[in-house]
Amino acid sequence: MKALLDTNIIIHREANKIVSQDIGILYRWLDRGKYVKCIHSVTIDEVKKNPNKETVELFLVKLNSYEIVEIPSPLQPEVKKVSKQFDTTDNDKIDTVLLNEVFVGRVDILITEDKKIHKKALSLGISDKVFTIDSFLEKTFAEHPELVNYKVLNVQKLKFGKIDLNDTFFDSLKNDYVGFDKWFVKKYDEEAYITINSNNGMLLSFLYLKVEDEDENYSNMNPPLPPKRRLKIGTFKVISNGFRLGERFVKIIFDNALKNRVQEIYVTIYDKRPEQRRLIELLEQWGFVLWGHKGEELVYVRDFTPKFDADNLKACFPYISKERCAYVVPIYPEYHTELLPDSILNTESPEEFIEDFPHRNCINKVYVSRAIEPYPSPGDILIFYRTGGYFKSVVTTIGEVQELKFDFKDEEDFILYCRKKSVYPEQELRQMWRYSSRKPFVVNFLYTYSFPHRINMKELIDLNVLAGVNDAPRGFKLISKEQFEIIIRETKSDESFIVD
Numbered sequence: 001m002k003a004l005l006d007t008n009i010i011i012h013r014e015a016n017k018i019v020s021q022d023i024g025i026l027y028r029w030l031d032r033g034k035y036v037k038c039i040h041s042v043t044i045d046e047v048k049k050n051p052n053k054e055t056v057e058l059f060l061v062k063l064n065s066y067e068i069v070e071i072p073s074p075l076q077p078e079v080k081k082v083s084k085q086f087d088t089t090d091n092d093k094i095d096t097v098l099l100n101e102v103f104v105g106r107v108d109i110l111i112t113e114d115k116k117i118h119k120k121a122l123s124l125g126i127s128d129k130v131f132t133i134d135s136f137l138e139k140t141f142a143e144h145p146e147l148v149n150y151k152v153l154n155v156q157k158l159k160f161g162k163i164d165l166n167d168t169f170f171d172s173l174k175n176d177y178v179g180f181d182k183w184f185v186k187k188y189d190e191e192a193y194i195t196i197n198s199n200n201g202m203l204l205s206f207l208y209l210k211v212e213d214e215d216e217n218y219s220n221m222n223p224p225l226p227p228k229r230r231l232k233i234g235t236f237k238v239i240s241n242g243f244r245l246g247e248r249f250v251k252i253i254f255d256n257a258l259k260n261r262v263q264e265i266y267v268t269i270y271d272k273r274p275e276q277r278r279l280i281e282l283l284e285q286w287g288f289v290l291w292g293h294k295g296e297e298l299v300y301v302r303d304f305t306p307k308f309d310a311d312n313l314k315a316c317f318p319y320i321s322k323e324r325c326a327y328v329v330p331i332y333p334e335y336h337t338e339l340l341p342d343s344i345l346n347t348e349s350p351e352e353f354i355e356d357f358p359h360r361n362c363i364n365k366v367y368v369s370r371a372i373e374p375y376p377s378p379g380d381i382l383i384f385y386r387t388g389g390y391f392k393s394v395v396t397t398i399g400e401v402q403e404l405k406f407d408f409k410d411e412e413d414f415i416l417y418c419r420k421k422s423v424y425p426e427q428e429l430r431q432m433w434r435y436s437s438r439k440p441f442v443v444n445f446l447y448t449y450s451f452p453h454r455i456n457m458k459e460l461i462d463l464n465v466l467a468g469v470n471d472a473p474r475g476f477k478l479i480s481k482e483q484f485e486i487i488i489r490e491t492k493s494d495e496s497f498i499v500d
Contacts (some may be wrong), residue, residue: 003035004069004101006112007043007094008274009133025239026111026133033140038107039066042094072097073104082123086116096120102129111136113274128416134278138419155195155205155248161188169203173237176270192235193252195245205245207252208234211260221294225266225301231257233267236279246282247362251447254286254318257304258497264304268297287315308499310379313402317363318448320400321499326381326484327374327476328395328465329367333388364402366418367443368432371475376401382445383487385473393472394454395487399445406441418442451491463490 009023030037047059075083075096083096095117102110103124110130112118121130131139165184174180193207210232218225233253238246257265267283270276280300288300308321367382376382382399408414411433418429432440460466465483479487488495 001033001035001109002038002067002107003030004038004040004098004107004110005043005066006098006110006114006117007046008113009111010039010043010063010066011047023133026136029137029140035109037066038069039063040069040072040098040101042072042097044068046094069101069106073100073106075100076103078124079103082120085123086120092116099124099126099130102126109136113277132278133274155193155252157191157193159189159191160184163192163194163203163206167203169206169237169239172273172275173235176272193249203239205238205249207236207249209253209256210234211262221268221299222292225264225291225299228263229261231260231262231265231304233265236267236269237275238279239275246279247364250282250286251363258318258494261496262304265302266291267300268294269300270297285314286317287312306496306499308379313379313400313446317400317446318497319499320381320398320448320497321379322381322481322484323500324380325376326383326479326481327376328383328385328473328479329399329476330385330387330473331367333386363447365399365445365447367399367445368418368429368440369443369475370436370438370440374476374478375404376443376476377404378402381484382443382476383479383484387472390457390469393457395460395491396451396454397447398449398451400448401443401445403444404441405444406439408439414440414442449493449497451493453490453492455487455490459490460487 009026027037044060044063047063048056050056050059079096079100083093087093087096095112095114098110098112099117099120101107102121103126108129110117110121111133112130113132118127118130118132121127165181170180170184177183187208190208193205193209194203195205196202197204212230212232214227214229216225216227216230231253236249238249253265265288267288269280271280280298283300283302286302288302291299291301293299306319307316308319309316310321310324378401380401382401383395384397384399385393385395387393405417408417411430414433415426415429419426455463457466457469457472461468461471463483463486465479465486466472471477488498
């Protein structure tokens with residue numbers, strides 16, 4: 001398999017100074033997946049334009065370790081059409097040359113962080129062959145789980161004083177923020193969320209949050225933020241590793257915002273490096289919008305007042321509407337905590353649920369089913385019921401339906417849709433698809449809330465939520481609004497995330 005690497009990835013990789021740790025992780029997994037790393041002649045031409053001759057010579061020496069795509073393939077008519085639609089600069093046209101090599105099959109995949117290249121790939125119908133660093137790693141782990149030999153421990157909350165400031169993870173933050181070291185030491189008694197590569201003890205992610213009241217001074221922003229109770233994302237960095245840690249941390253941000261009863265969340269962030277742009281894109285997916293500037297930094301805000309919009313659930317997350325239909329849905333014990341890690345039972349060990357696959361970290365998840373009607377609709381509520389019998393079956397979690405998908409073209413289409421967000425291994429997904437002529441469908445849902453107190457089947461029967469042992473959910477069991485409210489009350493849930 002040949003992997004063509006975009007110019008910017010090559011430049012970041014072969015620079016004298018480490019600019020992005022993500023690139024190193026990418027190269028490691030390209031080697032483990034036995035990909036041939038390819039570089040195009042147009043990339044070499046770009047490097048040669050650098051006015052520093054010593055830098056150019058050093059680059060050219062390093063480029064000998066790549067397979068060179070020396071003679072550009074003729075641009076195909078379809079590619080020319082897309083080029084006319086999208087290309088406005090010389091760099092755009094160079095990117096199209098790279099994309100053309102994938103289109104003609106000269107290389108198997110292209111890895112790039114460039115948004116426009118991905119848009120062009122979608123227009124050409126080859127988006128399944130053009131990857132970001134994250135999506136390539138996710139694909140590799142899903143197809144070859146045996147290659148995953150390092151584990152990311154569960155998210156930990158540690159005081160700054162117990163975190164190694166000399167970890168190379170912090171180098172980019174020290175470069176961006178003058179006085180970062182002093183600021184970090186001043187925070188020694190405060191806490192941050194982190195994840196660590198358990199093989200070498202190196203940091204993979206870091207999140208610091210701070211609650212600010214209405215009297216906070218925002219005069220250094222343009223325009224200044226108006227008075228509100230806010231949650232500030234003080235420091236947020238995630239190294240791309242294919243495990244969707246960024247989305248896991250977004251859930252932590254929203255959980256903290258709900259707990260602290262804030263009206264808004266905001267972050268100031270540079271847009272200099274690929275990892276910063278990825279975080280911006282991630283935040284935008286979850287309703288953050290550009291507010292203004294703080295010096296060279298961008299200011300993004302997220303309204304957190306209670307609201308519900310079935311057509312834009314991510315922008316309203318984690319709020320749900322009790323006016324929507326609610327369904328109790330069964331999930332087997334062996335899959336429960338894999339898919340819903342925040343809903344781990346007291347009888348389970350956290351060490352058994354290490355964050356080494358994307359589905360454990362993402363908010364957006366999938367549930368595969370062959371159930372007959374009734375079916376939920378987007379915006380409807382799912383209450384997950386961990387099976388186990390009269391005393392051990394418990395309701396643990398609330399999810400919110402994003403989409404139901406029935407119309408898969410074939411097995412590969414089904415696998416591609418489920419792979420990153422499903423608890424099931426790829427081989428098991430294939431078995432599900434082939435099991436009978438009645439094909440499975442998929443519920444795409446948002447992992448919203450874990451009940452603080454669990455009620456079992458016996459209690460559900462006593463509370464008239466279930467009519468008896470034989471009334472345990474086998475598909476999507478529709479319950480009344482009164483029964484939903486009983487579950488919320490008896491699980492001692494914080495109702496602030498429920499919109500009337």
